[in-house]
Amino acid sequence: MSILRPDEESRVRELLDALERPVELLVAVGPQASPLGAQDLDFGAETVRVAEGLAALSGCVTVRVEHEPAGFPRFPAVSIRPEGEDVGVRYDGLPWGHELGSLIGGVLEAGKREPTLRPESREALAALDRDLALDVFVTPT
Amino acid sequence: MLLAYRCALASPRVTATAIEANEFPRLAEEMEVWAVPRIAVDGVPQWDGAVPETVFLQRILNPASG
Numbered sequence: 001m002s003i004l005r006p007d008e009e010s011r012v013r014e015l016l017d018a019l020e021r022p023v024e025l026l027v028a029v030g031p032q033a034s035p036l037g038a039q040d041l042d043f044g045a046e047t048v049r050v051a052e053g054l055a056a057l058s059g060c061v062t063v064r065v066e067h068e069p070a071g072f073p074r075f076p077a078v079s080i081r082p083e084g085e086d087v088g089v090r091y092d093g094l095p096w097g098h099e100l101g102s103l104i105g106g107v108l109e110a111g112k113r114e115p116t117l118r119p120e121s122r123e124a125l126a127a128l129d130r131d132l133a134l135d136v137f138v139t140p141t
Numbered sequence: 142m143l144l145a146y147r148c149a150l151a152s153p154r155v156t157a158t159a160i161e162a163n164e165f166p167r168l169a170e171e172m173e174v175w176a177v178p179r180i181a182v183d184g185v186p187q188w189d190g191a192v193p194e195t196v197f198l199q200r201i202l203n204p205a206s207g
Contacts, residue, residue: 033165043164074165080146088149093161102142102159109143115151121198125152134145134157134201137169137179 003053003100012104016058019111023061024084025051030068030075043094047076050095054107061107078103082110097140142178144197 002009029044048065055061068075073092080089080103089110095103115122145157162169162177172181176189182204192200 033167074160074168082150087153088156089146090156090158091161092158093164095159095161099159099161105143106146106159109146109150112150115147117147117151118194121148121194122151124198124202125148125155128152128154128202130154132148132152132155132201133183134148134155135172135181135184136142136145136157136159137162137172137174137177137181138142138159139162139177 002056003050009057012054013057015104015108016054016061016111018108019058019060020113021060021083021111023107023110024081025055025061025063025107026069026079026081026086027051027063027065028067028069028072028075028077028079029065030072032075044076046096047078047094050100050103051078054104060111080106080110095140099138099140102138144194145180148198148201 004012027048029048032043048063051063055063076094077090077092078095079086080091081087089106091103091106109116117125142159149155149157160168162174172179172186178191179189180187182201185204187200187204
């Protein structure tokens with residue numbers, strides 16, 4: 001079953017056609033938190049289904065599933081990897097509802113050969129002399 | 142979210158993780174997530190809401206110490 005409505009599916013397919021390089025979605029599954037009222041939902045299996053649904057729309061998107069890989073503090077999670085390389089772009093949780101857009105946006109960004117930030121932003125980041133971890137808390141509604 | 146992802150893609154020093162707050166309620170509570178998007182830098186909550194790229198860069202490069 002598709003993860004998108006037919007009209008959304010053709011739009012996403014068009015967007016994914018613009019990918020300039022392959023993008024791998026590494027889905028990390030493992031022991032998951034059980035949010036209240038959702039104990040019966042297998043978030044890991046659903047995340048795999050979402051990732052595979054996206055991959056079905058583009059020859060440039062592939063999916064790999066790993067059980068409890070090192071370096072993942074939460075499950076499920078999706079590591080968005082341009083050309084299979086871990087560049088620190090990740091979605092922790094099941095990307096559904098509104099948040100499917102974040103996953104698709106991450107794939108589109110990862111599929112670009114050149115970063116899309118302004119030159120002055122890129123210069124500022126190039127001057128960083130320490131590591132920086134950005135966490136963005138989101139909700140699907 | 143996309144700005145954070147763009148920063149991570151532009152710099153090997155930066156990582157960017159979207160975290161579904163409902164799914165990880167304990168962490169969301171620790172980070173005092175009352176509105177989304179809530180942005181944390183190096184594990185310290187910083188601000189809520191979308192901002193322009195220049196402001197985003199300014200805030201992540203010079204975060205309040207929390």
